[in-house]
Amino acid sequence: MIRTVARITAKTILWFVGLSLALVILFKWVPVPVTATMVMDGNGITKDWESxxxxDPNLVAAVIAAEDGKFCQHSGFDAEAIEKAIERNRRGGRIRGGSTISQQTAKNVFLWQGGGYFRKGLEAWFTFWIENVWGKRRIMEVYLNVAETGIGTYGAEAGAQRYFGKSAARLSPDEASRMAAALPLPKQRSVKNPGGWLARHGNTIEAQIGVVKRDGLASCVYQ
Known part of the structure; x- marks a missing residue:
């Protein structure tokens, strides 16, 4: 009995490792066709993959400013951000994470939404591999194509068309910052008519776009 369980466990692990690495290698070159988040979205799916x-570089700079200022410096995990998230969570209130763009991409492409240590462990596994197989440019490209940008809307192009009636290739700093500000909660945060804190947050991101460009914080994306 013990040998049977061990054999099944070993085969399951080998199967998972092989399949996961095959998918990582495949998606280095092939657009991600669909994700678990999209499939489980009761609002349908509107998406349009773009290289x-x-x-627009304004959107790249905006998401780095809003989500992961150390994107070009870390190897997938921001230890300082994780430590700050742990400390905030100890104080109570809404649980917050310290996820990088790389971690968010790994979760969005290969896994499901929601927390839990098991899912976080899988997220770390996929984050390690996309960092080493895809590289920063591909991670950013995939992130901007699979991230939820509105109700039933996925990716930069679909989001730009939805909110501004234009291509993602021609986003102004203001438009890019408003999309980036809504990314964490796209079903709840308004892009077209933000108010209060969200409007101020968008303005802060817009101001930081110049800092990202000036300090080369997006340089790894264009190498």
Missing amino acids: LENI
């Missing part, structure tokens, strides 16, 4: 060349 990074067709996404």
